[in-house]
Each structure stands twice: as C-alpha cells, then as structure tokens.
Amino acid sequence: MSVFVDAGTKLVVQGITGRDGSFHARQMMEYGTHVVAGVTPGKGGQRFEDTVPVFNTVADAIQETGANTSVIYVPARFAADAMYEAADAGMELIVCVTEGVPVLEMTKVIPYLRERGTRLIGPNCPGAISPGRSKVGIIPGDICREGHIGVVSRSGTLTYEIIHQLSRRGFGQTSCIGIGGDPIIGTNFIDCLAAFEADSDTKAIVMIGEIGGTDEQNAAQYVTDHVTKPVVGFIAGQTAPPGRRMGHAGAIISGSSGTAAEKMAAFDKAGIAVMKRPADVVPLLEERI
Amino acid sequence: MSVFVDAGTKLVVQGITGRDGSFHARQMMEYGTHVVAGVTPGKGGQRFEDTVPVFNTVADAIQETGANTSVIYVPARFAADAMYEAADAGMELIVCVTEGVPVLEMTKVIPYLRERGTRLIGPNCPGAISPGRSKVGIIPGDICREGHIGVVSRSGTLTYEIIHQLSRRGFGQTSCIGIGGDPIIGTNFIDCLAAFEADSDTKAIVMIGEIGGTDEQNAAQYVTDHVTKPVVGFIAGQTAPPGRRMGHAGAIISGSSGTAAEKMAAFDKAGIAVMKRPADVVPLLEERI
Amino acid sequence: MNLHEYQARALLKEAGIPVPDGDVASTPDEVERIARAIGTGVVVKAQVHTGGRGKAGGVKLAADPGEARAVAEQILGMTIKSLTVEKVLVAPAVDIASESYVGIIVDRESQRPVLMVSPEGGVDIEEVAATTPEKIFKSTIDPRFGLLAHQATAAAFRLYPDIKQVRQAAVILQQLYAAFIDAGASLAEINPLITDDTGNVVALDAKIAVDDNELDRKPDIADLRDVSAEAASEVAAREAGLSFIQLEGNVACCVNGAGLAMATMDLVKFYGGDPANFLDIGGSSNPDKVVTALEIISADSNVKSILFNIFGGITRCDDVANGIVTATKQLAFDLPIVIRLTGTNEELAVEILEGAGFSALTDMDEAVQKAVQLAQEAA
C-alpha cells in the first residue's frame, strides 16, 4: 500500500520537452513510473524518447490515455495555468514541482482545484514517491526503499537526508511526500497524516517541518485527535534569525509565531517524538515500533 | 404550508430608508410580514416607523435579530454588493427586487451565493408572497388569497393579472413566486416546481413564462420527470418580433430558439395545460383539479 | 445597446488586438481623404445596426481614392432594412488566407460567459450552428477567473494547425475577453478573424453589444450611443424611461410591465387584431410618462385605436388616469381610446376618467376586444 501515488498512477508530464521536464520524465520512467503522456503545446503528435506520446493539451492527453495524475515542470510564469488546465481536464492529482509561483496566484489556484475535487501537491515541492511502485516528482529513487514508514516533509534535500538515514538503517518507506515550503500549498501535513493513518501498510510516520506559519502546530493537534500510529518529528530552523527569509518563501518567522521552539513544544505536547538532529530519526523510531 | 417565505420568515430590508425600500417595508409590515430589521449604512441605531431597528450592516442585523431572509431595494449600482453582504452574513434567502443589475455582475454573484448555500430570488423580480403568512417583495397583497395553487412567473404585472383571475374566482394560493425576467437569476422555474411538488398544501401549479432562453423548456422536461401535480402554463410574447428586446432583459428572441411557439409545444408535450390567454387559467385548473 | 463596427474595432484595438487601420466617415469627401491616407485599395462599409450589409450593397471595394469616393456616394444615404446609412468605415482591403469566427456571449443556461470559435468564419455563424454544430467549439468561462490561458490555447488549436498562429489567436481571445468585460458586453465577436498573406492573425470585422444595465457605470461606453442610427420614436421613448418597439399593426398598446404588455399584444392578435407596438410604461407612475407615451403612439399614422391596460401595483391607476386626461387635452387627437384599469387606486382613477368623459373597464379581455373592434371599424 501507499498514498497518493502507486502502481495505478498513470502520469502526464506537463512540460515534457523542457529542460527539467525531459530530465525528470526519463528519471521517472527509469524508476518504473507509468508515464503515459507528455504535454507541450505545439508538439502534439511527437513522441518523447520514441515511446511516450506528446499532446498539445492535457485534455487531449487524458482523453487518449486515461491518465489520472499530472506532474508540472513548466516555468513559473506558466505554472498556474498548467494547474488550471490539469484540473479542468479532470486530473485527480497534480504534483507541481515548479518553484517561483506567485503566492497571490496560489490564492486563486487553490479554490479552483478544490471546486473540481483535484488534489494538489506543491507547488515548489519534490513530489511523492512510493518506493518500488511509482515516483512522481524529483525525489531521488535510489535513496528510497520499500517498507513501512510514511514520510511527509516541507523540505527538499533535508527530506532526502532523512530518507537516506532511514533506508540505510533498514527502515523502508510506504510513501514519501514532499509537500513544499511555499506559504500556500495544496496538500498539507494533515492531509498526509490522515492518508498515512488510513494506510494499513504504514506503521509509523516521520514529519519534517520548518520555521514559519502554524502548519506544524495544526498537524500536532491533528495527531493528538486522530493519529494512533507513532510519529517522529523534526523542525528545521532553530538557529534562524527572526524576520528573515530563509530561502524558502515559507521559512520566515515573524515575532514569536512560527518559531522552531514553539513548533517543537507543540510536537512534544502531541506525543510526537522530537528529533534533535536528523540522525535521531532511526533511534526514535526504534524506541516506538 | 407555503414555499420560501412563511410565518417563520424574519426579514431584513436592505435599503429601508430609501424611497422604494421605505414604501415597501411599510406595505410588508401592514401585510403582517415579520420585518425585524432594516439596513442603511450610517443610519445604524435609528428606528424605522418608530419600531424596526436600523443597522449599519447586515451582519449586525442578523446578530441582533436572528433574521433569516433579506429583501433588497437598494439602487442598481449597490445591488450586487448588497447580495454579497447578505450572503456573507449567513442569510438563507435573499429576494432582490432591484432592477438594472448588470448581467456580468450576476455571473459572479450566482456562484458566490451558491458556495454559501444562500438562495436568491431575482434580481429584477416582484418577490414572493405566501398569502396570509408573509410577503417579501412587491406583489400587491390585496389581490392574493390563501388557498392551494402555487404560482411561479418570470413576469411582474402579468403575474398580478393571473393571481387576480385566480383569487376572484376562488382559487387561493399557497405561494406566488416572481422569479424575475433577467437573463441570469437565482431561483428558477425548476426550483419552484420542486418546492411546490414537495409542498403538501399545493394542489396545482400555475407557471407563467416568456419568450427568450430555454428555462421554460427545461421546466417542461422537469415536469415530465418529477412533477405529479397538475400544471397550467402561459407564455407571453407570441406576437413579439424576433431579435428585439421586449422591456425585460430576458424577453428577447434570437433566431428560432426561445420563441413562444417552441415553449408552448414543450409545455404541451409535458402535459402542461397551455392557456391561450390569461383568462383561461381558471377553466383549465377546474378541468384538472 | 449595439455598437457600430467602427466603435467595436476601436475597443478591440485598445485591448491590443491587431485590427487593420481605417476610419469612419460621413461624407464622400472624408472617404476619399481616408482612402488616400491608407494608400492601398480600400473597403467601404455601411455602419448600420443590422446584418446582411454585404447582400444589400452596403459593403464595396475600391481600388483607389476616386473609386472610394464613388462607392461612398452610393452607400451613404442608402437604406438597409429601413435604416439609413449615415456613416461608413473606410479600411484597407486585406488579402485573406483563412477566415474564422470567434465570439463571447453571456450564456443563460450556464449563467456564465461562453467562448465560441469556429474555423468556418466570414459567414452567418447561426447557419453554421444549425447545420454543422460540430464545427463550433464552445468553452465556458468562469468569470471569477476570466478566460484562462489554457482555454484560449485549446480554442485556438481548433482554428489553426500552426503553433505561431495558435499563440497569436490565444492572445487575441484573451484580449477579446478583456474587451468584453471592459465594455460590459453581452456579446463581443470577431467575424472574420483572418490570417493574412503574411500568416498573421488579424481581426477584420467586429461586433459588440453592451448590456444596457452597464451604461450607468461605464460613461465612456454610454457615450458611444448613436441616436442617428435608431428610430426617432424609440429614442424619444427611451429618454422618457419607456420601453417601446414599433410594429406594423393598428391597435396601439400602452401597458405597465413587459410581460403584461406582451400578453396584451398576444390577446389583440387572439381577438383578430394587430398590435401597433410594444410599450411598457414601467413600474413608476409618473403622469408625464403617459403623456410621452401617447405622443409617440399617436404619431404613428397606422394606429386606429389606443388600448391602455394597467394593473396597478406600484403603478397607481389614478396617476395613469391623470396622464391620459392631460395628454388628450394637450395633443388634441381623435383616436378612440379604450382604458382598462385595475388595482391600486382603481376607484379614484375611474372617477378622474369619467370626469373627463372617458369610460373605464376592469376586464382585460373585454378591453382588448373593444380596442380591436374599434380599429377594425376605423380601418
């Protein structure tokens, strides 16, 4: 079992002929993801890598291939429209890897997708991988192993670091979800916690947060109310200075709200085992499983 | 029994201190409608006719009075905002009497209200009356009688004419709903047909349509599929020249679509008794009840 | 309110849509001057609010300024579907490689604007819709988001195989939507949208109809109204706040409310008569409106009888009665008047009318029958 992406994922790559899109399309195909179509306006009728049909529109791609999931690698200025297009075409899940989508655009994309029942992961996220089944996005496949840990994270490379720690010490994953660090995102911690709680294969959950906002605090409350599985958590940014933007649009603290200390306290209160450093993930899991 | 407005209607009059608003507020109060509040920004704290409290905002009015229904008499340029405000305040039903609301405004008002679960009657409509219980809008109370006929109409004075025909020949009404003649309206024929079908007191339905659009044809299909009670119908505009606007924004025919002949044929096919003239309403009802 | 082609073109141009140069003229002199400035062959097009200008001889090509002057002399002043041509548009003649149709309307069914495009442009689009509906591609627009880029692109792919033209057309469609919204339009169309001999996409003819309810908040658009292109009686009616349409019959109708007005016309027909007009005096009950209404009605020489049908609600019957008495004194006409009044202040109205020598009925059928009979007797 796995969440959001699995062997049934039939993937469209939006921007498949671009620099990033073509690179990652190949990576996903090598990993075994069922890439059924690509979309690049004006390149309809071509084939990517001699196999994957390219269409002018997502609607055409869905009609011809029955795709259910889309991953977006188009440049930032086209990303919102790519999300609208995928939702209008009836996509069940959209993973938007593209970084740099304006926040005000996202305030409109979110309700648009919600009205159409489309799930979004991202934007500005590494995507999702269910080891051995399907990879949608950019999480390196070779660091993952099949297993029973669910991983959800706002970060990119920090997630890889923690997945790496897990895999090399024998803790494989059901799914790893990088939800992205932007201030406004589709799927959030709570959505992933709910999915992992419902997934019978997942035995424990690792949640990786950051300074800024209150998503981790809300997630902690959710864990208290709804999650029976062990949860191990990490918060990056304990040493970050207040009021400064730390690379991610998301990692910014204003005043006393959204600090690492506050979030770690919320984790602790919810019974989430708090890592002091990434290397703590395995010992803490071992204590709890 | 009755539909949409009844003895439980607690009414806010938006624009109560204006020329039309004050006149009709008095008319409604005289009829026995439970007018619990008025709204005019800047006149909060005053009392209308020494009894009805006036508030600056609809939110204040709802909070203080528990109102559930709003009627709008504000000038056209403020009408859309009045509808947004009433919906945001949690109103269950809005009756917008105001004429002249731009159609493009309505294309936005409609989804806004739908998202909030607020029913709209109108705009540019005479409103609703449930004789003996409550009157919300401008339908003259003295032509109505309590009884068992449900009346729904796109017209104003033509509705009065037909109500008049009914009342003076002993056919009282459960409710009369003037849905308005604009191209884009909230509550339509089908909504009213469904409500009358569900209302145990309503024994028969009178439906008054006009040229333009396909609402009557859709309503006829609905009657075929869902309505068990006798329906008598009228279509105004048999002699109207094509392509010209007949006063109402709604009453305009383009090409062969939306003609009176087409609508009457749809009525006939659905088993709706078609009046040749308004005076036919009573004989046709008598045949069917 | 319908805009003239030259006005619609100007709005499209403002929105960034490529439109050939050109200008409007009302004399052959102006036409010649414009044609000279353009420097190539031109097309001279009658500016009237009706379709079928081409078939009626209202659109003509001219190879040089002299010929432009000559065809303008033919077109200016001609009558197309009872409308006199007061203005012509002079624009360069363009080599056309392909013709498409694109338009945006407010759709009652979906309660939203709808984009319609068809590769079959330059012809009567309603004909295409009726005979080959598969050649029309529709896309519903969510007005909260506007015409999205991907919708415009998908529509443009229905028109052109070439990605360069698809991109140009997609931009034009979004600009057309912006113009549609900015004008407060109920319809905005380009027919034909052409590709020219260099492969570029260009708007050759444009039509915009504006929602009258928008004019209050869009004074620039309201200023585009051309009263010279409308029947004088309809202009007078509008200015008085009346809704009036001239018809061919001889029973004039004066009614409060559009639905009741149409039902009254229908009843005239039902009893064998022929309505002379549609006239809705509206919900208010200003006696002056009634005077203007009678003025307009009585100016029509076809009219043989006048029928009032008033259902008093907001409209007070006594106001209408006063209006009738005042008007008949002022206007001194000898047409027979049949008056039906019921509702608010009915008794008072009857008193006023009887005091001035009129009788009043309360039954609609009776009144209509009488008016029809009087018209037939006078005819």
Next chain:
Amino acid sequence: MNLHEYQARALLKEAGIPVPDGDVASTPDEVERIARAIGTGVVVKAQVHTGGRGKAGGVKLAADPGEARAVAEQILGMTIKSLTVEKVLVAPAVDIASESYVGIIVDRESQRPVLMVSPEGGVDIEEVAATTPEKIFKSTIDPRFGLLAHQATAAAFRLYPDIKQVRQAAVILQQLYAAFIDAGASLAEINPLITDDTGNVVALDAKIAVDDNELDRKPDIADLRDVSAEAASEVAAREAGLSFIQLEGNVACCVNGAGLAMATMDLVKFYGGDPANFLDIGGSSNPDKVVTALEIISADSNVKSILFNIFGGITRCDDVANGIVTATKQLAFDLPIVIRLTGTNEELAVEILEGAGFSALTDMDEAVQKAVQLAQEAA
C-alpha cells in the same frame, strides 16, 4: 522584497489614496529645497528597511527649510540597526486628529489575503495584536472577488463613527487592496491612517512588501529594488542566484536546499558551534555558483571554518566538487574546508576532491562536528 516608504506612498497615490505631498532626497540641499516647496513645517524620515526608525532618531520634525536641512544632516548617513541611511522622505507635518492601522497580508492559514484594521494605529501593531487582540478586526478576502465594498465598509465602521469618514476609509481600503494586488504584495499597510484637522482620512505612512516571485512579471516593481539599502554580500548572492543571510558566528555553511541549510546550522549549534551564515546554493549545480558562494563566505573575517553539506539529487556532487577546486585556486584563502557529499555522482566528486588534496566525508554529523572543532581551534 521590501519597498521604501516613499516608494510605497507613490504606489498608494497611484491607486488614488490621499497621501500628503512630499519627496525623497539624498542630500541636505535637496531636503531644504523640498521643504521650501512644501512651505509648511515638514517631517524628515529616514528611508531604511527596518522598523523603529523613530526611536533611533531617524524621524524628525522641522519648522522651516533651514531646520529641515539641519535635521537631514543628522539623519543622512546615520546607522539604524546596521543599515546606513542613504535617503530621506520629506513630507509636510500634518495635524493628526486620530490614528488607525489598516493592512492587508496573505494569510497562510486561510490561504487568502486578509484585511486587518485597528483603531489603535501609529504604534507597533504586533504589540496591539499580542496585548489587545479584540482591537484588531480581521476580514478574509476571497481573491476571486477582491475586497468587496461591504467588507471595506464594515471594516471602516470599526475605525470611525462618522459615516463620511467611513465612506472615505472604505474607498481607501478598496484602493489599498488594488495596490496590494497590482504590486504583487505579500503585505501592504498604512500605519497610521489618520484623520486630519479637517476630518479627512489620509494615509500618513505606508509599507509594502512584494513577493519576490512576482518580480518576473512586474518589471516596474522590480525596478524599485534599492541595492544601496542591502548588505553588499546579500546583493552579490542574490545576483548569483544564491540565497544568503549573514549571521554572527564563525562556521560558514554552504548547503543545497533551504531546509537542509537550516538543519545544518542547527547541527552546528548542537555541536557547540555558531553558524556564520545561511547559504542555499539551490537546486542547480553550476560550479560558478559555488565559486561565488566561497567568495562571499571568505570575505567575512569572522569565519574560521567552511562547511559544505551537499545532498545530491538534482544537484550533482561532481559539479560542486569542481566548483570547490576552482574557487580555492582562484581565491587563494587558507580557511579550513570540511566537505560532506552524498548522492548523485558522489564517487566522481570524491575522486575530483582527493585529486586536489581535499578529503570528503559522507556523514553529516561527522562533518559538522569536524567543522565546529576546526573553528574552535582557530578562534
């Protein structure tokens, strides 16, 4: 990106909001000239990207042009929270009857813009929020519809009892929302929004922060960036596509990814060290970026050791290794470097580094401990 007060005021003025006259100056001469043109008493305000200007002596009143010149001489060139004042705003001194706060931010929780108003203006609004939250009125904005008139009016009723002021403020709030959207802002606030001695509502101070992601599609806003108001190292980093923040410690960190960069800084602290900076070289793996990164880091005299922590994914470890080798040759500095690399092309990277005399680690904790130890030894 934060705008200066004078830039934010200009955007509000463009949106139609009443803002007192005034102009920006960078010399005492200019200040005197502007003050003379204004003709009344003026206020001279330091234009720096930080709060607390008033307390720091960066805002001063002046009764006449001579005094304005004098205070400008004090303010220009002064340092406020390590930022040098390069520009001042000169504006008329205004008689203030009341001070309110109004602001719009993007709220992460509701995923929408939120309007906040408070009758307690002119002070630190975060203080008001913390101590008397009931004095802040919030209204969530649906970005598909914008700030609705009724929302603006309801908010304005929280500020003023007088309907004339309510109407003025409601219009200002809608204009502020328009400015917020047009600028692609994440924050737009007026603090204080005042009523002046004639009872009119006027914006006295303005703050706008722009979402950096908007700058691509808003070149006019991007042009407002004032690099003179930023640390040189951060400007250089941004221009190279790096995300860099200067801190006080002595262990320089060079990491790919913001989350991993923060976790690395945290781990430095965990092992008793002190990070000298936040530095995210991003997802791409251009060796030039690494060179620029090392250039910026090594310019900080506090730095005693340099730590690379690279988790290769999209970033290729060999690219980073090449960058390190190139940079150390070019820059000729003698700071100890600890390198941790794992992931894509790890083996190749180790080969490159060892060829140039570096050793590479694969464990993050080991690398951080070593970097901290080296810094402590050098300190």
